[in-house]
Amino acid sequence: INVCTQRSTRYLSAISAARGLHKSALDVAERPAPEETVTSSFGRFIQSVQPRHLSPTVLQRSKRMVLDSIGVGLLGSTTDVFELALQHCQHMYAPDDVSFVYGRQGVKLSPTLAAFVNGVAAHSMDFDDTWHPATHPSGAVLPALLAISDMFHNDSKPSGLDFLTAFNVGIEIQGWLMRFSNEAHNIPKRFHPPSVVGTMGSAAACARLLSLDRNQCSNALAIAASLAGAPMANAATQSKPLHIGNASRLGLEAALLASRGLEASPLVLDAVPGVAGFSAFYEDYAPNPITSLEEHEHSFLIETQDIAFKRFPAHLGMHWIADAAAVVHKTLAGLKGGSISPNQVQEILLRVPLSKYINRPFPETEHQARHSFQFNACTALLDGEVTVQSFHPEALQRPELLALLSRVRVEHPHDNPANFNIMYGEVEVTLVSGDVLRGRCDTFYGHWRNPLSQESLQKKFRSNAGAVLSNERVERLIEAVEGLDHLDDCKPLLAQLQ
Amino acid sequence: MVLFSIPFNEITESFGAAVSCLSTSHLTDEVIRRSKRMILDTLGVGLLGTSTPVFNTVLQCSQQALENSKVWGRPGLSLPPQYAAFVNGVAVHSMDFDDTWHPATHPSGAVLPAVLALAETLPVKPSGLELLLAFNVGIEVQGRLLRFSKEAHNIPKRFHPPAVVGVMGSAAATAKLLGLPAAQSIAALAIACSSAGAPMANAATQTKPLHMGNAARGGLEATRLALLSLEGNTQILDLESGFGAFYPDYVPHPLAEVTPTSHYRWVLEDQNIAQKRFPAHLGMHWVADAAIEARAKFLDKCPNADLSQIKKITLRVPTSRYVDCPLPVSEHQARHSFQFNCCTALLDGEVTIETFSKSHMNRSALKEMLLKVQLENPQDNHSSFEKMYCEIAVETTQGEMFTARCNTFYGHWRKPLSHEDLVRKFRANASTVLSAEVVEGIIYTVDHLDTNQDCSMLWSYMHFNKHMMHRDECRSSQCNASLLNRSTFE
Numbered sequence: 001i002n003v004c005t006q007r008s009t010r011y012l013s014a015i016s017a018a019r020g021l022h023k024s025a026l027d028v029a030e031r032p033a034p035e036e037t038v039t040s041s042f043g044r045f046i047q048s049v050q051p052r053h054l055s056p057t058v059l060q061r062s063k064r065m066v067l068d069s070i071g072v073g074l075l076g077s078t079t080d081v082f083e084l085a086l087q088h089c090q091h092m093y094a095p096d097d098v099s100f101v102y103g104r105q106g107v108k109l110s111p112t113l114a115a116f117v118n119g120v121a122a123h124s125m126d127f128d129d130t131w132h133p134a135t136h137p138s139g140a141v142l143p144a145l146l147a148i149s150d151m152f153h154n155d156s157k158p159s160g161l162d163f164l165t166a167f168n169v170g171i172e173i174q175g176w177l178m179r180f181s182n183e184a185h186n187i188p189k190r191f192h193p194p195s196v197v198g199t200m201g202s203a204a205a206c207a208r209l210l211s212l213d214r215n216q217c218s219n220a221l222a223i224a225a226s227l228a229g230a231p232m233a234n235a236a237t238q239s240k241p242l243h244i245g246n247a248s249r250l251g252l253e254a255a256l257l258a259s260r261g262l263e264a265s266p267l268v269l270d271a272v273p274g275v276a277g278f279s280a281f282y283e284d285y286a287p288n289p290i291t292s293l294e295e296h297e298h299s300f301l302i303e304t305q306d307i308a309f310k311r312f313p314a315h316l317g318m319h320w321i322a323d324a325a326a327v328v329h330k331t332l333a334g335l336k337g338g339s340i341s342p343n344q345v346q347e348i349l350l351r352v353p354l355s356k357y358i359n360r361p362f363p364e365t366e367h368q369a370r371h372s373f374q375f376n377a378c379t380a381l382l383d384g385e386v387t388v389q390s391f392h393p394e395a396l397q398r399p400e401l402l403a404l405l406s407r408v409r410v411e412h413p414h415d416n417p418a419n420f421n422i423m424y425g426e427v428e429v430t431l432v433s434g435d436v437l438r439g440r441c442d443t444f445y446g447h448w449r450n451p452l453s454q455e456s457l458q459k460k461f462r463s464n465a466g467a468v469l470s471n472e473r474v475e476r477l478i479e480a481v482e483g484l485d486h487l488d489d490c491k492p493l494l495a496q497l498q
Numbered sequence: 499m500v501l502f503s504i505p506f507n508e509i510t511e512s513f514g515a516a517v518s519c520l521s522t523s524h525l526t527d528e529v530i531r532r533s534k535r536m537i538l539d540t541l542g543v544g545l546l547g548t549s550t551p552v553f554n555t556v557l558q559c560s561q562q563a564l565e566n567s568k569v570w571g572r573p574g575l576s577l578p579p580q581y582a583a584f585v586n587g588v589a590v591h592s593m594d595f596d597d598t599w600h601p602a603t604h605p606s607g608a609v610l611p612a613v614l615a616l617a618e619t620l621p622v623k624p625s626g627l628e629l630l631l632a633f634n635v636g637i638e639v640q641g642r643l644l645r646f647s648k649e650a651h652n653i654p655k656r657f658h659p660p661a662v663v664g665v666m667g668s669a670a671a672t673a674k675l676l677g678l679p680a681a682q683s684i685a686a687l688a689i690a691c692s693s694a695g696a697p698m699a700n701a702a703t704q705t706k707p708l709h710m711g712n713a714a715r716g717g718l719e720a721t722r723l724a725l726l727s728l729e730g731n732t733q734i735l736d737l738e739s740g741f742g743a744f745y746p747d748y749v750p751h752p753l754a755e756v757t758p759t760s761h762y763r764w765v766l767e768d769q770n771i772a773q774k775r776f777p778a779h780l781g782m783h784w785v786a787d788a789a790i791e792a793r794a795k796f797l798d799k800c801p802n803a804d805l806s807q808i809k810k811i812t813l814r815v816p817t818s819r820y821v822d823c824p825l826p827v828s829e830h831q832a833r834h835s836f837q838f839n840c841c842t843a844l845l846d847g848e849v850t851i852e853t854f855s856k857s858h859m860n861r862s863a864l865k866e867m868l869l870k871v872q873l874e875n876p877q878d879n880h881s882s883f884e885k886m887y888c889e890i891a892v893e894t895t896q897g898e899m900f901t902a903r904c905n906t907f908y909g910h911w912r913k914p915l916s917h918e919d920l921v922r923k924f925r926a927n928a929s930t931v932l933s934a935e936v937v938e939g940i941i942y943t944v945d946h947l948d949t950n951q952d953c954s955m956l957w958s959y960m961h962f963n964k965h966m967m968h969r970d971e972c973r974s975s976q977c978n979a980s981l982l983n984r985s986t987f988e
Contacts, residue, residue: 189739191743192692222703223705223708225696225697225699225700226658226661226700226708226709228695229694230692231694231737231739231741231743232739232743233688233691233730233731233733233734233741234731234740237729237730238729239688239689239692239729242723246692262704262708264703265700265703268699272699272819274817274819274820275698275701275819276655276656276657276697276698276699277697277699277700278697279697280698280699281697356739357739
């Protein structure tokens with residue numbers, strides 16, 4: 001938007017103020033301005049999208065995301081970092097403690113703090129979903145929506161479809177924002193995407209569930225922008241899960257503040273030269289307005305770009321290398337009949353994309369191990385797979401594993417870019433005998449090109465949720481999510497989590 | 499300067515070490531003097547800010563938790579310390595009246611609310627000197643971090659500095675107050691870094707004050723998380739993907755080693771701070787001073803002149819998009835408008851708190867004059883608070899031209915407010931909310947901060963409001979006169 005248009009808008013406002021016109025009269029009902037700003041188009045979209053805009057594919061995919069996210073959150077409630085965050089929030093005991101906490105029956109927190117701890121749980125083990133362009137969209141959105149749902153009076157809980165609409169708005173906004181930057185299409189280097197777009201997605205989703213008007217929706221996004229952005233350096237540390245927790249919480253806060261009338265920049269998503277808005281987080285930011293729902297059929301991004309669900313709790317890049325190493329393990333086991341011994345191995349070569357924060361030869365903590373090509377390759381080589389247990393302290397320190405780790409070399413082929421849509425993983429093991437075994441993975445099982453079957457997804461959920469809930473509750477949750485779009489109100493879902 | 503290769507990993511470590519090793523013995527007289535001025539000014543500005551809509555909004559939002567630390571200007575109301583730090587931080591920046599430093603940021607508002615909120619919750623209250631130490635650690639860390647980037651030396655374009663360095667300062671200050679060991683101080687900084695950064699676009703909006711509130715809150719929260727053993731990246735300040743994410747030209751250096759007996763050179767020692775005379779963006783102060791001078795010349799020549807005789811006003815200012823606002827609509831925009839502050843100064847001969855009220859903003863004479871302003875951005879007028887100037891040229895219908903130039907406004911670090919004027923500003927601000935005795939009580943307490951063993955009076959004083967009854971007071975029949983005595987026993 002050019003400076004002149006900006007000035008004339010303010011000029012008009014000034015004149016109207018001089019004439020004593022009420023501001024809302026100037027907003028002139030729903031007539032869209034010829035040059036609508038990107039920011040206001042987002043606000044308008046959030047406010048006007050309805051359940052009927054959700055296609056069957058979108059419904060199906062988003063329900064899968066909801067199921068996986070809850071499971072991952074429940075499992076995550078068993079981690080140290082979660083316990084820490086929970087204690088922290090309980091010290092800030094809130095009278096309006098109405099929202100549930102994953103895996104802590106009877107414990108309640110205020111909605112924002114519940115969103116925070118549950119968000120931390122969701123990302124605590126890096127087990128949550130990943131999208132393209134890269135981010136973890138559901139963990140930032142779902143905890144906030146669930147927390148708000150607890151806020152509603154028992155008689156006026158949102159319907160399952162309203163809930164799903166709000167959820168999808170939160171995912172959609174994230175997808176739209178990431179498409180404003182080419183840089184965002186690659187594995188991130190500067191800002192951790194969930195802390196950038198996740199906060200915005202949470203704000204959008206909450207604004208939707210709270211039925212804010214379009215100005216309030218725009219303001220929610222703008223307020224959220226001032227709460228976005230955490231540097232990559234804290235990935236692979238214990239603080240990383242807080243990025244999602246904070247995205248969820250702060251997006252919710254932004255929506256609540258907007259509902260109370262707080263205003264922020266009306267051009268936060270537009271590219272205004274000399275004053276950075278959301279563009280502050282990208283080197284190459286080129287935004288477009290979201291098309292009006294009145295004029296066009298809206299196609300949700302999740303429809304054409306599916307999501308990846310992880311099979312084990314580690315950075316997405318690990319899944320390629322684990323599957324490639326598993327191939328070698330199978331061959332080796334077949335050759336030698338049974339277990340693998342490091343003594344058989346002379347050298348292990350990994351061909352992976354160049355990405356500093358997931359290249360760790362000797363990880364010391366579980367967080368580092370989840371972000372280590374080398375660790376995941378060697379684990380899969382030894383065990384044939386990577387599981388939740390692979391990151392337990394005893395597993396991290398296994399002598400056989402350490403022996404293998406010391407034999408690893410890493411290469412970064414030019415044709416292997418740091419991009420979740422294009423990358424591959426290759427493992428080449430040279431045995432002492434001279435044999436060379438190779439394994440390659442272009443698309444791991446669980447990637448959006450080869451999505452988990454419904455059975456596999458439910459199996460993952462049962463395993464995760466079952467760590468903290470009774471079998472009965474686990475099955476009821478599966479049922480509730482499966483039938484979410486048919487629920488008159490989402491009480492059946494919330495009841496199993498309380 | 500000796501160049502030597504700095505081993506990777508030393509910078510963050512050096513920060514952690516400095517934060518934990520600096521002690522009261524390192525505070526110099528000058529640093530004490532300057533920081534007391536900063537504290538006084540910030541308190542006054544904060545009290546005044548408790549009367550703003552944005553403060554009321556965030557207070558409502560935060561009110562849902564159990565009390566711990568006092569909210570300024572709201573007798574009887576307390577919040578968990580992070581939220582108290584949040585709302586009080588919002589108050590401080592709510593009218594853009596708080597201090598400004600070079601390189602550009604508003605350092606005190608991010609640190610003081612957090613330090614006071616935290617101090618109040620400690621079982622053993624810190625002495626005034628310990629409070630001053632924590633405060634200065636928070637300021638110092640901000641100053642050091644800003645010097646790691648050349649871009650930071652200019653008026654910001656991308657990230658709002660208080661949101662970037664302010665949260666780090668708050669983390670450092672609160673870590674210091676708790677006496678955390680170096681490793682935990684580093685963790686606090688790392689955690690805080692993940693809360694840093696807000697884009698400039700929200701400047702000149704109602705959300706801007708939240709940048710300050712969130713900086714204070716985020717730093718305090720980070721410290722509390724570090725205390726609970728949360729860890730982040732131990733090299734957070736060394737990495738481009740760490741704190742470096744906020745700058746395109748990030749070149750960090752380790753802090754000098756601190757021993758119990760060494761002399762420490764504080765940034766505040768070499769680089770003083772600017773304190774504002776009226777509640778608007780710092781750039782407006784050059785404009786106001788130049789306009790006031792031009793007006794004086796005009797009236798001098800034509801004593802009965804009518805200001806509507808002005809035909810054209812040319813302002814020569816540095817390029818800075820977010821304070822170029824020809825026709826501001828909200829008070830927030832007005833505080834960030836070269837044009838508005840220029841015209842007000844020409845009309846009234848001054849810019850004051852009242853200037854940004856609706857009635858003042860809506861004056862037709864003002865609006866007419868706004869249409870006559872033209873901005874120019876000369877090449878030699880750098881977008882930096884250290885180098886910029888403002889030149890004004892007023893042309894009348896009679897064809898006369900009056901010009902004036904301001905290089906250094908009164909209140910800038912090169913020409914700091916006198917002690918009397920700083921205290922006068924404080925009195926004017928604080929007395930909108932506090933009675934005269936309480937106002938004098940705060941002045942006295944801050945003045946003697948470095949010699950006072952018990953400074954808990956400070957947050958007690960901040961807890962008054964002459965327009966409101968203490969919540970508990972409503973139930974009793976006691977009158978206002980006894981309020982002062984009551985607080986002593988709280």
